[in-house]
Amino acid sequence: MSAPTTVAVPAPATADTPVTLRRALISVSDKTGLADLVRALHAHGVEILSTGGSAKAIEAAGVPVVEVADHTGFPEMLDGRVKTLHPAIHGGILGMRGNPAHEAAMADHGIAPIDLVVVNLYPFEATVARGADFATCVENVDIGGPALIRAAAKNHAGVTVVTDPEDYACLLEDLKAHAGAVSAALRKRLAAAAFARTGAYDGAISRWFAEQVGETIPRHIVSAGRLKQTLRYGENPHQQAAFYVHGLARPGVASARQVQGKALSYNNLNDTDAAFELVSEFSDPAVAIIKHANPCGVARGETLAGAYERALACDPVSAFGGIVAVNRALDRAAAEAITRIFTEVVIAPDADDAARAVFAAKKNLRLLITGVMPDPSTPGLTVRSVAGGLLVQSRDAGLVTEDDLSVVTQRPPSPAELADLLLAFRVCKHVKSNAIVYVKGGATVGIGAGQMSRVDSARIAARKAQDAAEAAGMAEPLTRGSVVASDAFFPFADGLLAAAEAGATAVIQPGGSVRDEEVIAAANDAGLAMVFTGMRHFRH
Structure with a gap:
């Protein structure tokens, strides 16, 4: 094996001129569209360098290919960990x-220019998503690929870099329009x-490693x-918006398949995420x-249809x-109940054929299928932007x-009250503060959200x-004989008394106020049962 003895350097290029492709380096994990790409490059007279499985795929497409080891004069080694990390590649x-010193150095060392780099990375995100073990995930951390991509992107004045098969078409169109140049x-x-792409890739690795x-x-x-997805607009028509997902996506809107309906909006996605996270809290059939x-x-409820009717009430x-x-596969009865009123989005782990047929009659209704439910106990981070930074928790x-x-x-709560108290507090976690939730017989019967005063939430x-x-x-009202949950402590007795006036008989709250004794005394005077959780659920 020997390196090239003569080097043809292209005409001087600037960041503003088309660059003719003479030599390409191709090393891809995802081989989608590869055969058509290399045939088109070969038709434009482009020499192709490649490695391993990519070289075999290129040969199978009937296109001549030069192995990187033959080009560099240095064999692939360390189980493939070292193959493109070589001056003959990175120098090219x-x-x-157009830089005389660079061109002279390349000529002195027999380094041939590489005008096109087509690289997509080891499937690290997909490997993590399928639950692979630690060692397998680490082995799918690409080293040479990001180095090649960043080198080509830095030198874009003379080099074209492609990291996604979706960009092959635009590359070939540009080559055709510029007679073999980009x-x-x-x-x-x-x-x-x-x-x-390399930033996102490193971000996925860093997030995963931090978790480990x-x-x-x-x-x-x-x-x-x-x-x-590019969205029509954000929360309001004057705002631009888009939907991004990462490879470690939690089951939900990011992983769901849209079976039918018009495109989802920014607000649809935000609300659907909130709904699915809430309903994942329950193991028995539930609707939110x-x-x-x-x-x-x-x-x-015992059935989704029954649970829906009670939630709607x-x-x-x-x-x-x-x-x-x-949180269950949708059946016909549930679909028929849901479609009796206008509904924007329905999200479920699955839907049978009968349910899908019912929804199909409502062509604008979006039906999302996730396959699985998220685990509410799974750790993770939530991120929110503020001016100049991020809030992470x-x-x-x-x-x-x-x-x-x-x-x-x-008075302690009765068994029936206790069951409803636990449900009410679980729902409270998903209601914007200040949050008040009344529950009776396994269903919410009154919800107050997002108020500046807790007593106002109770009254609303x-x-x-x-x-x-x-x-x-x-x-x-169904609040007569209900229980009530508060996401944080009652700072005064007025909020608790407002709940008692509404008909609540038992209360669940975190406790921890300097006026707890006053609130407890008011509950006793009203004949209420009250329990403290020691945990609050603010949601802003």
């Missing part, structure tokens, strides 16, 4: 065309995409993802109806145009059980329950 990529505009755009060593708050954090990221009805006015999430995976409760009143929830009762022709 990084040498500046325009400056495309080189720049592909270079930007290349840096974004139990580092919740690392010194540096990288937030990156792949564009899944969400509007503007807040639940307007949540219920458990909590606030049928707000449910119109809402998001419905379920661990996901609220806190779960209160009966063993965590402290009875603080003279009670008023909505009264409105629902009047609309349904009931003699009294």
